[in-house]
Structure formats: structure tokens, C-alpha cells
Amino acid sequence: MADPRAVPALPCRWGGTGSTRDGGRRDRCGRWRHEGSQCGIGERRWAGERRGHTGPGSLSAGRGGHPLRPTAGTPPGNRPARRGGRAGVCEGGVPGRSAGAPGSAGGPACATGIGGGGAPLLYRRGRGRGGWGFGQVSLVTVPAVLLRSYPYSESSLVLRFLTPEHGVVSALAKGVRRRSSRGETPMETFQRGSLTFLYREERDLHGFRDFQSPISSRPLAGDLLRFSGASFLAELVLTHTMQEANSRLFTHLVGLLDRIETEARAELPGVILSGAWTLLLDFGFPPALAECLDCGEELPGEGMGRFDVEGGGIRCGVCARGGEGPRIGPEAQVDLRRLVSGTPSGPLRGAAAHLSLVERYALYHLAGRRPFHATTLLRTSLVQLGTEDGGEGGGEMGPMEEEGASLPGIPDA
Ligand SMILES: [Zn+2]
Known part of the structure; x- marks a missing residue:
């Protein structure tokens, strides 16, 4: 058998000087490993057998040992x-x-x-x-x-x-x-x-x-509405975001948390729900609110339309007849547009119904497997705030009505 050291050198996976022969490869310590075996059993042997090795290829140029357990002699x-x-x-x-x-x-x-x-x-x-x-x-x-x-x-x-x-x-x-x-x-x-x-x-x-x-995030943690709102936004991010860089999303979320922490209580429902919609926009799921999904008529038109969660838009009063999905009136459509554009103005009417809408939309488009944990608490807080404000923000009396919830696994509001 030829001397392996005579074979032309190639860099080994440890970054050392090695050489190949018969598809094998020399590691930094001069041991043979097979090309396809990555660092298998031979690697573990390598860790043990190379004790005392101080050659130029050693990972720790001192007295050697396991690379994860440096010895006292390791510089x-x-x-x-x-x-x-x-x-x-x-x-x-x-x-x-x-x-x-x-x-x-x-x-x-x-x-x-x-x-x-x-x-x-x-x-x-x-x-x-x-x-x-x-x-x-x-x-x-x-x-x-x-x-x-x-x-x-x-x-x-x-x-x-x-x-x-x-x-x-x-x-x-x-x-x-x-x-x-x-x-x-x-x-x-x-x-x-x-x-x-x-x-x-x-x-x-x-x-x-x-x-x-x-x-400190105490101002946020000390208020149920602020905390549940922030939790809902966090859940949206955790459901959709993986380990990829997105500095815009980070800046957006931090800005939303700052606003939720400092905004007056009456404005909070609008800020939270607008935050949820704008995050969904960031994720690439904008709803179509300018025209009817079917006939292309400009919205908001006359009468009660319906929001189509799957279609990601609204049907006008004529096209919505006999259809399914949450019913949404002209005023609520204007409010929804403001929320989606990130410019909520004043106390939001029908906040709980708006929450149900954005929750269903997010669950469908983010492929969430179960309802968001934070929404139960958030809905309770919104209804409570609405009661404090004289029934405006609760949603049950608002211009948007919940009807015909047909998505499996999503509870009715
Ligand atoms: Zn239409």
C-alpha cells in the first residue's frame, strides 16, 4: 500500500492539511476518514486517540484532547x-x-x-x-x-x-x-x-x-388589555416567523409594543388591532378592501357586505346575499381600512368583532393549528373596556356582526 502521505494534499473538513485517496480523506491529525462518513465513529476515535498529539493539524495546538473540553494546556x-x-x-x-x-x-x-x-x-x-x-x-x-x-x-x-x-x-x-x-x-x-x-x-x-x-416592561405587564394585546401580536410573530433575518419586522414590532405601552386606554383597541393587521401585511397577506371580490364594485357600497376569510377580501351587499362569512357594514369597512393602513382614529367601535375577524384571517393565512391563546383574554379586556366606554368598544353592539362562521376549529365569537 502506498504511503498515504505521498498523495497530493486537499483541505480536510477541519480546515487542516489533508489528502485524499480512494474517496477517503485525511483529517487534521493525519487519520483517514471515508469521504461520505463525515465525522463518524472515526471522529470519536480521533478525539480519544489524539491525546498527546501536538502536530500542526491539531485543533487545540496544546496538549490536545476533545475539542469541546479544552485541557489546562490549551491556549x-x-x-x-x-x-x-x-x-x-x-x-x-x-x-x-x-x-x-x-x-x-x-x-x-x-x-x-x-x-x-x-x-x-x-x-x-x-x-x-x-x-x-x-x-x-x-x-x-x-x-x-x-x-x-x-x-x-x-x-x-x-x-x-x-x-x-x-x-x-x-x-x-x-x-x-x-x-x-x-x-x-x-x-x-x-x-x-x-x-x-x-x-x-x-x-x-x-x-x-x-x-x-x-x-422595564412593567407598564405593559401591569395592564391586562395592554398585556393581552402585546401577547396577541407576539403570537402572530411566533406563528409565522422562522430563523430568518428581518430587521423591518423587528423594528415594526418594537414600535408597536412601545405604542401599546404608552397609548391612552381608549385608543388601545385600535392600536392593537391595527398592529395585528399591519403585521399580517408584513408577512405578505394584505386583504383586498377597495373592491368587491366578485363584481369589482367600489367599497364600501350600500348595505351589509360579507368578509371572505379565504378569499382575503369583502363582497358587496349584492354579491354577499346568501353567502357565508362575517357580515360587515359600510362603517365597519371604513374602520377596517383604517386599521389595515395602520392609522386607527379614535375609539374603535365593535373592537371584539374586529378581533374575531383578524384572528380568523390570521389563522387561515398563517396556517395556525389552533386559536391564539391571547385572544380569549384580549376579547374579555376589549368587551370590558367597551362596557366602561358605554358599549362602544365591546363589539356585540357594533356595526359588524358575526354570522356564518364556517372555518373548522375556530370558535365563534
Ligand atoms: Zn359585488
Whole structure:
């Protein structure tokens, strides 16, 4: 057998100098791996067998060991960010704030330094796409708004943030429930701030590191109508948005939350429902409100039309006869247009009926599997506000009537 080292070199997947032969490939330590096997069993062997190896191809140029468990001899420049690790030279060699978990001594990497050079950080992604192997990890700091948190275990939470660069980010925050029970300030839903997390390639759940927020979201959390309104908008975003960059959506949502927090109570129904419609516009589902879906007659015309959720528009009074869908009068059509254009004016009549309409529209077009959790509470708050205002905002007496709800799985208002 020919000496494998005599075969012309090709870069191996670890970025080292390797060579190929018979479809195989040499890793950084000079071991053979088969081309198709990615980093399989051989990779695990590699992690164990290369102890003591200090060749030029080693991941950690020190005394070796598993790439995820750096040994004492590993220089800081090649050390992965570790929770609670010693603060030191940043991963990318950039002097800056180390981004450790709150209360810990901080990890060795600062947010700006990561990805700035050196070997990529890796995590063991197990038997995923392409077999056993490692995925890249990077420590990222981005603006974020906390949309929801779920308990994960007795001590941990799964936090779901919206970020401009990474869309919706789900991050596992270990031990935060224990820390908040010890009196540390817990994170509040809808807080806006700066999120630091360990981004794991090909994963849906990332590692939470830190969330710094200069603004409290207490005014929002302390009012049922404001909180349920913000929750509804958050649910719309969580139903539709994936891990893709969308800075416009982020700015839009943060602006809406600011308005919901500060707007006078009488204006809130319009702001919340208009927020929901404009988010749907952002997602690419604008309703057609200018002309009748069937005859093309300009709207609002005479008489009671009907909103067609599937068709995404309104039928005029003539075409709507005998049809199905929520009935909607000329005044409500004008209000709906204002909501969709993002310019609600004054107290909204029939707010609860408007909520049912936008909820059905969103469920159908976002392919939601179940009614939104927040709408029950929001509807109650809207009806309550309407009663306070003398029946104007409740919806039951408004110009828009609910009739002929035919969509499966969606309760009638
Ligand atoms: Zn018509």
C-alpha cells in the first residue's frame, strides 16, 4: 500500500492539511476518514486517540484532547466559550466585554471577537443530518425582544426572542428559574434589550448567555388589555416567523409594543388591532378592501357586505346575499381600512368583532393549528373596556356582526 502521505494534499473538513485517496480523506491529525462518513465513529476515535498529539493539524495546538473540553494546556485563543469559564483573552483576540452568564465570571469570548479568527468553535451535534459530527458554535450579541418563555425543567426556561438578524431565536436558559426564586430580577416578557446567545448551527434551540435590558416592561405587564394585546401580536410573530433575518419586522414590532405601552386606554383597541393587521401585511397577506371580490364594485357600497376569510377580501351587499362569512357594514369597512393602513382614529367601535375577524384571517393565512391563546383574554379586556366606554368598544353592539362562521376549529365569537 502506498504511503498515504505521498498523495497530493486537499483541505480536510477541519480546515487542516489533508489528502485524499480512494474517496477517503485525511483529517487534521493525519487519520483517514471515508469521504461520505463525515465525522463518524472515526471522529470519536480521533478525539480519544489524539491525546498527546501536538502536530500542526491539531485543533487545540496544546496538549490536545476533545475539542469541546479544552485541557489546562490549551491556549485561550483556541478555547471554546464556556459557561462560567474564566474571563480572559477573547476568542477573536478582541479586548471587550466577555459575555458570560449573569452572575458568572464570564466566558473567554467577547461578542465582537467571536468569528474574528482562529479555529471555529464546535459542538457535538450527535447523529443529525449527515451522521455523527460537530456543528459550529458562535457567540452572538444582538438586539432582541423577549416574546415568550416556557418552563423547561424545575430550574430552566426556554426563552423565545425576536431578533433582527436571526428572526425568532429559542434559547435554553439553565438555572434562571432558580436564580429568580433566590431574589434576582427575573426577565419580563416584552422586555427589549441586548441578547447574547450561543448560536448552534443546524439547531433550533440555542444556548442562552445573557439578556441586558435598560427598559422595564412593567407598564405593559401591569395592564391586562395592554398585556393581552402585546401577547396577541407576539403570537402572530411566533406563528409565522422562522430563523430568518428581518430587521423591518423587528423594528415594526418594537414600535408597536412601545405604542401599546404608552397609548391612552381608549385608543388601545385600535392600536392593537391595527398592529395585528399591519403585521399580517408584513408577512405578505394584505386583504383586498377597495373592491368587491366578485363584481369589482367600489367599497364600501350600500348595505351589509360579507368578509371572505379565504378569499382575503369583502363582497358587496349584492354579491354577499346568501353567502357565508362575517357580515360587515359600510362603517365597519371604513374602520377596517383604517386599521389595515395602520392609522386607527379614535375609539374603535365593535373592537371584539374586529378581533374575531383578524384572528380568523390570521389563522387561515398563517396556517395556525389552533386559536391564539391571547385572544380569549384580549376579547374579555376589549368587551370590558367597551362596557366602561358605554358599549362602544365591546363589539356585540357594533356595526359588524358575526354570522356564518364556517372555518373548522375556530370558535365563534
Ligand atoms: Zn359585488
